[in-house]
Amino acid sequence: MIPAAFDYERVDTVDAAIAALRADEGAKLLAGGHSLLPQMKLRFVMPTKLIDIGRLHDLSYVHEDGGGVAIGALTRYHDLEASETLRQLAPIVASVAGQVGDPQVRHMGTIGGSVAHADPAGDMPSVLLALGATFVATGPGGMREIAAADMFPGLFQSALAGDEVLTEIRVPKTPGGWSYQKFTRRAQDWAVVGVAAVRMNGSANVSLTNMGLTPMRAAGVEEALAGGADPATAAERADEGTAPPSDSFGSDEYRRALAKVLVRRALEEALA
Amino acid sequence: MATTETFIGQPVLRKEDPELLTGHASYIDNWTMPGMLWMALARPPYVHATIDGIDTTEAASMPGVVGVYTATDFDLAPLPFVWPITEEIKVPVHYPLASDKVRFNGDAVAVVLAETREQALDAAEAVAVTATELPAVIDIEEAAKDEVIVHDDLGTNVVVHWSHGGGGDQSVFDSAPVIVQERYVQPRLIPNAIETRGCLAYGVPPVDEWTLVTATQIPHIAKVTLAGTTGIDEHKLRVIAPDVGGGFGSKLNVYAEEALALALARRLRRPVKWIEGRRENYVATTHGRGVLHDCTLAGTEDGTILGMKFVELADMGAYYQLLTPGIPELGGWVYMGPYDPKAYWFEFKGVVTNTTPTDAYRGAGRPEATYVIERLVDSFARRIGKDPADIRRMNLHPPHEDAQTSIMGLNVDSANYEPLLDKALGLVEYDKLRAEQRDRRERGDRTQLGIGLSTYIEMCGLAPSNILGALRYAAGGWDGATIECLPSGHVIVKTGTSPHGQSHETAWAQIVADGLGVSPDEITVLHGDTHSTPLGMDTYGSRSVAVGGVALHFAVEKIKAKARTIAAHELEVAEDDLEWADGAFRVKGAPDTAKTIPELAVSAWHAHALPAEVEPHLNATAVYDPPNFTWPAGAHVCVVEVDTETGATEIVRYVAVDDCGTIINPMIVEGQVHGGVAQGVAEALYEEAMYDESGNLTTSTMTQYLIPSATEIPAMTTDHSQETPSTTNPLGVKGIGEAGTIAAPPAVVNAVIDAVSHLGVTAIEKPASPERVWRAIQEAKGDGRAGASPGSEGGTS
């Protein structure tokens, strides 16, 4: 319950963070610390150094940006939840931010940290996947954009390179028709299963939380919807292509059944 | 200052709170000493393995490390086990450090001392153990097959068999018109006190005197037994329980770390401190429950319970801790419940497994018993198509006016069950709920309503020493109290109970305040230190008020007898001419001629003019050995909504009606019920220790082991308007510390089953997780039971 020894440096610019990452292969960025520090306490990870980007305040913002909304990677859940811009233009992001963990977690945790951590049980990755977000990474060679479909290649793995900092997340305007069904045992828990549904182009994008090694789109459901199926019928395909875990919160079999119920409920709400 | 106010029965604010709420409490981790070393234990990552070698070289060379020790470095006796419940019991030898075999996840093989806690923990991880892994046995039924033996020298895992035997006509279990047979599984629970364990040992080496400050419920028992384990003379050992952040039974124990810290402090002549980590706590501190019951109820078609029979298998864990096999035995005295069966049977077998030892957990035996009785009664009601409230009412034992021997052999001191049930049903608006349930069932709503009952009797006030002797428990069940009236008017109370959240400082002050006519503000209650409060048997089993509180009453009586003699002398009247009224001794017929206790304390102190036969100083000690247990009772009703698609349960209403005899402080009683019910809800819906196939605890942090938060705990309606005084003691008090955890689990589980019983579900095990509920519904559907005559089971009409 006590982390292994590590060095610590606080940086004031993204460039300094990148330089520090390049200088030490064992180093890790520290944002809100609410995924990293618990892992360090259990000694699942033992970084040689923490590079604290928590005070890069100019990466904490939400603003309208052409057809979408741009969100700074260091924006904390609490600020997402309170953002008028998000509430109006992409309300699912504001709402789900308010369902993460407990108030302490929401005042420290950042959207960028949640994405970089790429926890298949994380709420934000799955919501951003349903929204088809674009991720902006800044590295030694400058900025590059990563499409949502490419962002989460594996378990606790993001598409970011070791010397890249996630700096911005862009989501399309989705003011109407959405739902996030988060099934938890206790109010502050991660989702046993979560389902995000967002109405888009007359149909719906649907993604699943905690149904496999990565956050994932419910491809079978989306295909059924595109073929004109009603929500209840489409929802029956919710577990196609998934590989849910079995743990103290529920078995693989139960999660599959739960996914079907939650997808149906999400679609009923989003398409109502 | 003398006062004419009375305090018993008043919601006096807690004397303990200002310190606790302003951060001035003295938990063990707040203690520090010059020259102090930190202790950490090496617990190798094995479940069951033969130890081939322990290499401490690397650990010993690490920064800050002062020493690394294994079993052979100590000359310690085995850890105390004080309840060998039968003559034939097999007792595993349990040393503070394992040397031959690792037998469970938390078994320690070496101990490290270092300058800082972090250094000690790092070095403990570096202790290299080579071992040959053995298959592990976690499941009790598997263990009972003896295919894997935990203690080779015992030759079997079935280490104890205790049979209460039967009473009444046993043939009903074969021949009754209705026979309900069920098996109930109660998983292991992890007690989760908010403060983990910890201790600090230090001494005065030249005179070989040693003090152990430890987060314990039982400083007095710890002193006697640790003297035995460590070889320190009992009179040279002092044990202090500082502020203790909860125990729930897990600190009703004497642990290896306490013995090791003392031994090492003595060896190195330096203070030694140990603080348990939470993950460590999950494997190294005792667990609770872990039992399996095969149950039979014999009854008639009209709903009369003729007999109840229980055969239990109880998980002991890898060793016995202080009381281990005594816990199911303790439950063995309440298997009649609040009912009146004319026949019973109870027996259990204790089985060792490769798991953390079990021991008392809030309720200790009585929750296990109450759960199976109450599940069984509901099953009986469902079987014969009767309302579970009606079945309970018709089978409740008639009121116990005076102590009356129950069919299980002990005397129930007083109880009156039916008004408790009626009260609970009225408060929850039972008939309305049943009507709403019917409507929802008819509509086929996604969310169904369930109503669960639990009527209980429990036994508190542990315990009459002669009964403990008959049960082969090594100690007595008495407790002591000393009262000193200082010349300043202040009163010092020294109690042998050792609170860790129970508010004794407040409640004890209320008892003494009424007895002596002084304000509780003028009373200081000392506890939890074997030097300043040497006479005691500590706090567990809802014993404190019914034993320690009553001892206080008798000490008050002694003070008053002495004070009366002095008052009569000073007022120049005969003692018989005095009466105790409005907080003073008053001359009959001339009430203004009076002496208060603070006045008499001054007289007794300066002793200038005492009657010849009276000793100076107004002080008294009483030691009270209860003639009987006390028997609280109650009725709880839980109302749940169950989502039939996901299996999720939400508690929408909870009513707790408890009769704990005379109430000293209703606010404290309510707090105890709230906490107990919360813990019972946790047991019913959330908590379960789980292991992987190799026997490693998988619910090893609070992320996986589900303790509900405030959000999951319902608002509760509590009622304590019925106070049936105990006939065991003159205060009429019974105890309320465990009622919530005893009553709540079956009320909640019965409610969940009730919510889906119309779908054909007849059983769901604890904890009734969404998945278990969902599975039960799926299985009922598969059986084609779904939709079969909805409303025919459990309805009022």
Ligand SMILES: Cc1cc2nc3c(=O)[nH]c(=O)nc-3n(C[C@H](O)[C@H](O)[C@H](O)COP(=O)(O)OP(=O)(O)OC[C@H]3O[C@@H](n4cnc5c(N)ncnc54)[C@H](O)[C@@H]3O)c2cc1C
């Ligand atoms: C009690 C508790 C409950 C929780 N409940 C939930 C829940 O219900 N739902 C949920 O989704 N999550 C939950 N979380 C996790 C929470 O959302 C985390 O805060 C979040 O996942 C990580 O954000 P952070 O800013 O704290 O990241 P950190 O912990 O600081 O970092 C996480 C990882 O991301 C990297 N990183 C951080 N920022 C960047 C960046 N800008 N660029 C590149 N890499 C970066 C770090 O190096 C690290 O590897 C919970 C956490 C706790 C402690």
